[in-house]
Amino acid sequence: MRKKIASLGILAVLLFAVPQTGLSQSPKESYIIGNGDILEIVTWKEEDFSREEIIVRLDGMISFPLLDDVMAAGKTPTQLKLDIQDGLKAYVSEPHVTVTIRSAASKRFYILGEVVNTGEYPLTKNLTVLQAFALAGGFTEWASKKEIILFRRDQGKETVIRIDYKDIVKGKDFSQNVEIRADDTIVVP
Structure with missing residues (x-):
């Protein structure tokens, strides 16, 4: 019995000690006013x-x-x-x-493809891609969860971030659980 309790304790420490590298570690920037706010x-x-x-x-x-x-x-x-x-x-x-x-009407992101509720969503707080999928109602049965693409415009150039949902939820690669930014577009094929 003590071994089971010790094992659960170690497991809990490991789960909570995993660094969330996909989340911003720097101090939050001040809100920038945008069109439509x-x-x-x-x-x-x-x-x-x-x-x-x-x-x-x-x-x-x-x-x-x-x-x-x-x-x-x-x-x-x-x-x-x-x-x-x-x-x-x-x-x-x-x-x-x-x-x-x-x-904050100017801060929005978009989810397209094989999610239950595609569309435009307000970015009213700091969200990760996993939280964005939850807002969209989850995936449809045809979703390719290993080939998700996030399009981001950063300083005038388009950046593509590949996301493997299965790797995130299995704990293999938390760095893919990136924080959503205004005007990000997530495509679930």
Whole structure:
């Protein structure tokens, strides 16, 4: 009996000690605002300079009172806050602005092929490919789980990442359980 308990303990240590190399180990980057995101901008004690829902247009701009068009896409909420505060200084003595992402509509990924629910999915938190398959309802009976392809555009060039689902779930290669990024497309043949 003691041998069984010791064996289970060792197995548990091995399972939880396996490094998750497919997951990002670096500190998380700040959110980058994109086209289609919905922002809330509040200027403290200035209701005329506060908006509950501002949509980032396709050109990356937002419209804001007295400042007209302000570039939002490609900036962090903190950078946009500072830009708006600088612009409002001509109208408000000490503007204090807060920028909040109400809906991260610009961050999406896509799953196509032999999954139950193909389509576009919002990237509202950090997800791995295994979690993306779960969101898509799993595989159809015809899915080729050893030949999955993830297409990623990174710094202007297309990258192809091959994923063998069976190797991941068997514990052979956790590095294939990569973190999903905005605009990734997963194809399950």
